[in-house]
Amino acid sequence: xxxxxxxxxxxxxxxxxxxxxxxxxxxxxxxxxxxxxxxxxxxxxxxxxxxxxxxxxxxxxxxxxxxxxxxxxxxxxxxxxxxxxxxxxxxxxxxxxxxxxxxxxxxxxxxxxxxxxxxxxxxxxxxxxxxxxxxxxxxxxxxxxxxxxxxxxxxxxxxxxxxxxxxxxxxxxxxxxxxxxxxxxxxxxxxxxxxxxxxxxxxxxxxxxxxxxxxxxxxxxxxxxxxxxxxxxxxxxxxxxxxxxxxxxxxxxxxx
Numbered sequence: 001x002x003x004x005x006x007x008x009x010x011x012x013x014x015x016x017x018x019x020x021x022x023x024x025x026x027x028x029x030x031x032x033x034x035x036x037x038x039x040x041x042x043x044x045x046x047x048x049x050x051x052x053x054x055x056x057x058x059x060x061x062x063x064x065x066x067x068x069x070x071x072x073x074x075x076x077x078x079x080x081x082x083x084x085x086x087x088x089x090x091x092x093x094x095x096x097x098x099x100x101x102x103x104x105x106x107x108x109x110x111x112x113x114x115x116x117x118x119x120x121x122x123x124x125x126x127x128x129x130x131x132x133x134x135x136x137x138x139x140x141x142x143x144x145x146x147x148x149x150x151x152x153x154x155x156x157x158x159x160x161x162x163x164x165x166x167x168x169x170x171x172x173x174x175x176x177x178x179x180x181x182x183x184x185x186x187x188x189x190x191x192x193x194x195x196x197x198x199x200x201x202x203x204x205x206x207x208x209x210x211x212x213x214x215x216x217x218x219x220x221x222x223x224x225x226x227x228x229x230x231x232x233x234x235x236x237x238x239x240x241x242x243x244x245x246x247x248x249x250x251x252x253x254x255x256x
Contacts, residue, residue: 038059115130174239
């Protein structure tokens with residue numbers, strides 16, 4: 001950080017991959033003006049101190065999906081007989097406490113599959129099978145606002161139901177998530193019977209449209225080598241360019 005390249009803009013034109021909420025924890029105060037590439041942006045103070053991360057400076061990247069892509073052939077042959085699916089840890093801390101309340105509300109309901117998650121190949125197969133059989137996939141907050149589960153749902157053709165009041169999503173300035181996901185406030189989701197009633201009110205036409213959009217959008221979340229046009233790597237650099245321009249304009253204005 002004492003290098004001329006850093007000092008010329010106090011790090012504003014440097015890019016740091018911060019792949020875990022604890023990454024660089026002891027030196028963050030010295031690096032907070034750099035562009036951070038994050039899997040989550042939790043500004044509540046649970047993981048980052050105020051002023052360390054914010055959308056005008058940093059970028060959120062998609063998690064790498066754990067499940068295999070359900071391609072057009074897979075999508076056309078899928079028989080989605082489950083209304084709502086969730087598989088994962090049923091009890092979490094911090095912002096994830098809502099998960100346990102949702103499980104209590106939904107467990108045993110008709111058309112709902114709630115499963116405790118397990119690691120390993122067996123856990124992957126169970127999650128993949130469940131998502132490919134389901135119309136909607138529940139995505140509540142865990143220890144962090146987002147998780148790989150959201151992107152597992154996308155690659156599986158399962159419409160995400162996002163219940164997370166603090167969630168910021170990758171490439172929001174480019175992608176319209178309302179075309180592929182349904183957003184529900186925590187307060188609404190916890191009202192007895194509300195969530196299932198809401199999901200059952202979604203028309204067949206809207207479901208088919210959102211499923212078709214998932215097939216179109218999935219390319220934006222699949223990391224590959226070499227990188228593909230409009231893949232996540234491409235979108236990251238497009239947004240980095242915008243951030244660098246904004247950062248330099250701000251820096252110059254401070255000098256005037």
